[in-house]
Each structure stands twice: as structure tokens, then as C-alpha cells.
Amino acid sequence: AKMLHGKRQPYRAVDLARFMYDNSLSAKEALQKWRGEDEEEIEEDIEKEEDDTFFRRVGKEGDDDASEDRYIPKFDYEALARKWSTKDAIEALRTKFSTANLVDE
Amino acid sequence: MAEQKPEFLRFTGHRHFAQRLVLSTLSGRPVHISKIRSTSATHPGLAPHEISLLRLIEAVTNGSAIDVSYSGTTVVYQPGLITGTVAGAGASVGDIVEHSLPANCNRGVTYFLMPLALLAPFSKAHVNVRFSGPGVITAATHVTGDVSVDTFRTAVLPLYALFGIPPTRIELRVLARSCAGPGGRGGGGVVELRFASQVRLPKTLHVNRRPGRIRRIRGVAYCTGVSASHNNRMIHAARAVLNALVSDIHVAAQYDPSPLVATDKNAPGKKRKLGIGFGLSLVAESSAQGVLYAADEVAPPEGGVVPEDVGARCAYQLLELISQGGCVTSTASSTVLTLMAMGSEDVGRLRLGRNVVGRDETIALARDLKTFGASSWGVRDIDDDDTGDVIVSVKGTGVGNVGRKVA
Numbered sequence: 093a094k095m096l097h098g099k100r101q102p103y104r105a106v107d108l109a110r111f112m113y114d115n116s117l118s119a120k121e122a123l124q125k126w127r128g129e130d131e132e133e134i135e136e137d138i139e140k141e142e143d144d145t146f147f148r149r150v151g152k153e154g155d156d157d158a159s160e161d162r163y164i165p166k167f168d169y170e171a172l173a174r175k176w177s178t179k180d181a182i183e184a185l186r187t188k189f190s191t192a193n194l195v196d197e
Numbered sequence: 198m199a200e201q202k203p204e205f206l207r208f209t210g211h212r213h214f215a216q217r218l219v220l221s222t223l224s225g226r227p228v229h230i231s232k233i234r235s236t237s238a239t240h241p242g243l244a245p246h247e248i249s250l251l252r253l254i255e256a257v258t259n260g261s262a263i264d265v266s267y268s269g270t271t272v273v274y275q276p277g278l279i280t281g282t283v284a285g286a287g288a289s290v291g292d293i294v295e296h297s298l299p300a301n302c303n304r305g306v307t308y309f310l311m312p313l314a315l316l317a318p319f320s321k322a323h324v325n326v327r328f329s330g331p332g333v334i335t336a337a338t339h340v341t342g343d344v345s346v347d348t349f350r351t352a353v354l355p356l357y358a359l360f361g362i363p364p365t366r367i368e369l370r371v372l373a374r375s376c377a378g379p380g381g382r383g384g385g386g387v388v389e390l391r392f393a394s395q396v397r398l399p400k401t402l403h404v405n406r407r408p409g410r411i412r413r414i415r416g417v418a419y420c421t422g423v424s425a426s427h428n429n430r431m432i433h434a435a436r437a438v439l440n441a442l443v444s445d446i447h448v449a450a451q452y453d454p455s456p457l458v459a460t461d462k463n464a465p466g467k468k469r470k471l472g473i474g475f476g477l478s479l480v481a482e483s484s485a486q487g488v489l490y491a492a493d494e495v496a497p498p499e500g501g502v503v504p505e506d507v508g509a510r511c512a513y514q515l516l517e518l519i520s521q522g523g524c525v526t527s528t529a530s531s532t533v534l535t536l537m538a539m540g541s542e543d544v545g546r547l548r549l550g551r552n553v554v555g556r557d558e559t560i561a562l563a564r565d566l567k568t569f570g571a572s573s574w575g576v577r578d579i580d581d582d583d584t585g586d587v588i589v590s591v592k593g594t595g596v597g598n599v600g601r602k603v604a
Contacts (some may be wrong), residue, residue, distance in 0.1 A: 108554065108587070109576040112563050119557035119564070126555060161212060161558070162342030163307065163528050164493050164514075172513040182441055185520055189442045190410040190484060 205229040205273070206568055213561050214247055215312045216531065218254055218274060220569045222261075222316055223539055224594070227275040235270045242269020246304040249296075249332070253309055256294050257281055257316065257324055281320035281395075293325040293389070298332030300383045300458075305334045305343030310369075310390060314354070315535055317392035318362050318399065324392040331458045334384035336376040336419065336476045337495040344493045344528055346371055346388060347417040347478040352491035353529050357394075359402050359487045360536050366394035374421050374453045376474025377498045384472040385456030399536050401593060402545040404524045407582075409485030411519060413445035418508075420475035422455025427475045427504040434508030435477060438516070448479070475504060477511040481519060490518045490526050522584050523550030531562055538571045540593035551585045570594065 104126075111122035175181055208217055209232040221228045234241050243251075243265065251272070255261050260277030282294050298306070306328050317324040337345040344353075350369045358364050368391040375384030416435070418428040428450035436446055457468040476495030483489070494511035496502045518526050525533050530553055537545045553559065554576070563574055575590040 104578070106576075109574070112560055112576070113567065113573055115564065119560040122560055123555050123557060160341055161215065163311070163344045164337065164342040165527055165556070166342070167510075167514055167517065169510045169513065172517055173509065176438065176513050176516050185516060186442060188408075188411055188519055188522075190412045191442060191444070 207231070208565075208568075211244075211247070213558070213565060215250055215308065216535075216562060217565060218250065219312045219315050219535065220565055221274060222254060222258065222276040222279060223319060223535075224569045225276055226569060227273070229271070229273050231271040233270045233272065235268075243272065244303075245299050245301045245332075246308060249298055249302060250309060250312065253296050253313065253326070254316070256296060257313070257320065257326065259283075279316050279320040281317070281322035281324040281392075282326070283322050292323075293327050295327050295329060297330030298328060300331035302332030302334075303338070303377070303380075303382045304341050305336065305338040305345065305377075306384075306386065306388050307343045307346060307349045308341075310346070310349055310388070311353070311532060313390060314357070314367075314392065315532060317367075317390075318357070318360075318394065318396050318536075319539070320392070320395055323395070325390070327387065327389045329387045331383050331385060331471070333375060333386040333388060334377045334472065335371055335374045335386040335388055336384075336421070336472075336474060337478070337493040338377050338381065339495050339497040340377075340381045344491070345417075345419070345476060345478045345495070347419065348480065348491045348493050348528070351415065351417070351478070351480045352489045352526075353532060355489065356487060356525070356529055356533055357536075359404065359533075360396070360399035360540070362394045362396055362399065367392050373456050374419060374451070375456050375472030376421050376476065376495065378471045379498060381498045383458070385458040386472065398593075398595065399540040401540050401543040402533070402537050402547060404487060404547050406548070407485065408488045408522065408524045408548065409483035411443060411481045411490075412484050413447075414439060414443050414479060414481045414515075416446075416448040416477060416479040417451055418448055418475070418477045419451040419453070421453045422470055422473035423475055425450070425452040428452060430504035431475065431477045431508035431511075434505040435479060435512040438509055438512035439479075442516075443481075448477070474498065475507065477508055479511050479515045481515055485524070488524045489529070490515060491528055492518055521550040521552045522586050523553050524548045525553070527553045527556060527558070530559060534559075534562060534589070534591060535566075537591040538566050538594060540595070542593050542595035544575075544590050544592050546588055546590045548579070548586050548588050551587055554587050554589065 108126050111125055206228045208230045211233045251263050258277040259280040262275040264273040335346045354367055355364050370389040372387035375386035418431045420427045432448045455470045455473045458471040459468050474496050479492045481490040492511050492515035494507050571594045572592045577588050579586045
């Protein structure tokens with residue numbers, strides 16, 4: 093039980109509403125928190141940043157600078173091709189199509 | 198304005214630039230954006246496409262004041278009235294505003310069409326703009342991730358119907374096609390947007406039911422300046438992936454010669470071919486009204502990709518987007534959410550996939566809207582099925598069209 097309660101359940105809409113308008117978090121951090129992606133890791137990162145010198149921080153900002161507004165999200169096409177060439181994935185998606193067998197549902 | 202000195206809303210960074218300009222114009226609140234690429238050693242300040250967007254907004258409004266700092270890293274924008282195309286003011290040829298994009302522009306023309314289409318319903322007169330010049334890329338762009346005009350026309354413009362803006366009154370003419378030129382810069386296309394449908398208030402949107410089932414897939418394969426057989430090869434590869442799921446697939450093939458663009462102003466006879474390439478745009482239509490999923494893929498400007506790969510990647514991208522669920526994909530979600538926020542003072546609901554909401558663009562839009570005075574979104578889970586979708590409820594601000602006519 094402790095294991096269950098120790099870690100917050102990710103992807104809860106209530107949390108998102110809270111993180112979304114918390115301006116102390118950047119949009120990326122808010123999402124990471126929402127997804128429940130290892131919070132410990134993020135904290136570690138912050139510590140590291142404090143230890144490190146000025147230069148690394150510039151590099152990090154540069155990373156953010158390089159990203160532009162996109163309408164097409166970025167995909168790793170090799171991973172996508174692997175994912176969608178398996179039969180299970182296609183069958184799992186079939187419920188979203190009109191060719192699905194409605195009798196079984 | 199009621200106050201003598203309006204208060205500037207302050208933003209930093211170059212991200213979400215177009216979105217902030219649109220919100221500023223719609224809400225009539227001036228903005229001050231600083232630190233635009235101020236850390237970049239090579240290209241500080243505004244990029245060519247951003248300057249161009251500012252000019253475009255200036256052309257369809259009256260009384261806007263734009264002040265760019267010397268280094269280009271700070272912009273002060275005071276919005277004016279959205280007048281649209283008025284003869285004598287901006288409209289040079291007939292009833293149309295001609296907007297020329299510079300040759301070093303690396304964004305697709307949809308980067309300009311999306312904000313323009315958001316402003317157009319609230320305009321005083323019709324908005325007719327023709328994009329021309331050596332920077333118009335009608336295809337999707339590989340580096341900057343803009344969608345193609347085909348996706349814009351078939352997957353974004355129909356969504357305006359949900360807001361009581363009939364798509365029959367919106368016309369997008371692609372007069373000349375072009376892919377991105379060498380280095381991803383420049384094209385030579387000509388695109389005309391005629392937005393003849395102005396509304397007082399967008400209707401409140403309720404798209405919170407099931408997204409339905411995908412009934413059919415439509416699409417456009419385009420190639421400019423390369424062999425027309427590329428179209429069939431792309432379509433064939435995409436069908437190979439999708440045929441297992443849908444039988445009703447129709448993809449139109451569009452072949453054009455590549456546009457000739459003058460390279461040198463002093464020698465008008467000297468022209469070169471620009472914007473050679475090919476790409477595919479696929480749209481999956483659902484049985485529910487207004488639910489569209491669109492995918493876009495294009496060959497990179499440096500080449501080295503076979504059409505089969507482009508076709509298959511586009512199909513895979515479409516499957517991935519469908520599996521993300523929700524009623525609106527990430528491409529169109531900012532348009533829909535902005536129009537919802539500008540609607541009448543009622544709560545509209547929109548069902549979105551978890552990964553569509555969970556993008557930093559969506560979060561940034563929510564924050565920006567709040568900064569501009571719209572109310573916060575309500576977010577809740579869907580309980581009646583296990584898709585993990587989220588319902589976002591947006592309360593309109595009721596600004597409509599009248600608020601902006603007071604200059």
C-alpha cells in the first residue's frame with residue numbers, strides 16, 4: 093500500500109490544471125511533473141546546475157532557443173515504423189476505425 | 198481606449214510569437230516582447246518570417262504601431278482595428294492585399310495563414326490576401342515543421358464550420374506550388390486566401406462526445422519539379438500501411454513544374470528553378486462531425502529520401518496521431534482553443550487526447566490566454582471509457598467583433 097501511495101498517479105487531470113497555471117514552473121517542467129517522470133532526476137539536475145559554472149547554463153538556454161514553434165510534432169520515424177508494423181498495434185487501433193467488428197464489443 | 202496609457206503585457210522569448218500577436222490583436226491589449234533570441238550568437242533578434250508576420254498584421258489592421266528595437270530582440274506592438282482588405286488602405290491590386298515574403302524565409306506559408314485565419318473572422322471587412330514573392334513555400338517544411346497548404350485547407354479550415362463560420366465562404370487558392378528551396382529557404386509559390394465570412398461571435402463549441410470512427414482517408418500527394426511518378430510511389434507506400442484498416446482511401450496526385458524565380462534584380466531575365474521536392478498530406482475523416490486527423494510529410498530540401506519512405510512515414514504519422522485520440526489533433530488544437538476562448542460567454546467543451554494537452558505549446562497557450570484576460574481552463578478526465586482523453590472546458594471572453602471596433 094505504501095508503494096501505491098508513495099508515488100502519485102501520473103496523468104491526472106486535476107494535477108494538470110494545477111501545474112498549468114503555476115508560473116514558477118516552465119511549461120516543460122509542468123509536463124514532466126504531470127507525467128510523473130522521475131521527479132528525483134529533475135531535482136538532481138537542479139543541484140548540478142547550481143554546482144556548475146556559468147557556461148552550462150548558457151548551453152541549456154541555447155537548447156531552448158533552438159526550438160521553434162512547430163505545427164507538425166517531431167517523430168522518431170524508425171520507432172514509429174517498428175511500432176506500427178506489428179500486428180498487435182494495428183489490431184489495437186482497429187477499434188477507432190469503422191472497419192472494426194462491432195459485434196465483439 | 199479608456200486609459201491614456203495602456204498597460205503593456207510583457208513576454209520574453211521568441212516562442213509562441215505568432216500566437217501572442219494574434220491574442221494581442223484580438224483582445225486589443227498591447228504587448229512588449231523582449232529577449233527574442235538574445236542568447237543566439239549567430240541570429241539574434243527577430244527572424245525574417247517573424248518580421249514578415251508583423252508586416253502582414255500591419256497590412257490587415259488599421260492603427261497598429263510596431264516598434265522593433267535596434268538589435269531586433271525587443272518588439273513593442275500596439276494593436277489596431279482589424280479592418281481586413283479595404284480598397285485604398287493596403288489593397289493595391291483590386292480587392293486583395295498583396296503580401297510578399299522574402300527569399301530567406303524558411304517557414305511554410307501556413308505559418309502566416311494560421312494566424313491570419315484566426316484574425317479574419319473578427320475583421321470589419323473581408324480578408325483577402327495573396328502571398329507571393331520568393332519566399333512562399335506551399336509544401337510542408339521539413340526543418341521548421343509547418344503543415345502544407347493542403348492540410349490547412351482540408352483539416353483546419355473545415356473546423357471553422359463548428360464555430361458558425363461556413364467554410365464555403367472561405368477560399369484558399371493555390372495558384373502556384375512550391376517546396377522549400379535549398380537550405381530550406383525560399384520557394385516561389387502563390388497562395389490566395391479569401392475569407393469572406395465575418396461573424397459577431399464564434400459559436401460555443403461542444404465537441405466532448407466520442408470522436409467516432411475513422412470512415413475514410415483523403416489526401417493530396419504533391420510534387421513540384423520532379424517526376425510525376427513520385428506521387429504514385431508515395432500513394433502506393435501509404436496505402437500499403439493503411440489498407441489494413443480502411444478501405445476507403447483516395448489520394449489526389451498533384452504535379453506541377455517548379456516555379457521560376459528571378460535570382461538577380463539587376464538581370465530580370467536570369468531565373469532559376471526553385472522549390473523542387475515532393476510530399477504527402479493525409480487526412481483521416483471520422484464519422485463524428487468535425488473530427489479530422491491530419492498528417493504531413495515532405496522530402497527534406499537536401500534530398501536523399503525515396504518517395505516510398507515519405508509515403509510510409511506519413512501513414513505512420515497518421516496512425517500515431519489517431520492513436521493519440523481526442524477530437525482535435527495537435528496541429529489544429531491551438532486554432533480551436535483560441536476561437537473557443539474568443540467566443541460568446543459560455544462554456545465550451547473540447548475533448549483532447551492526453552498527449553495533445555500535454556504539449557508545452559498547449560500549456561503555453563493556456564498561460565498566454567490567461568495573461569490576456571481570458572479565464573482559466575477547466576480540465577477533467579473522461580470517466581466513461583478508458584481512452585485516457587481529457588475534456589478541456591474553455592469559457593469564452595465574449596469579445597466578439599464589436600469590442601474591437603472601438604479604437
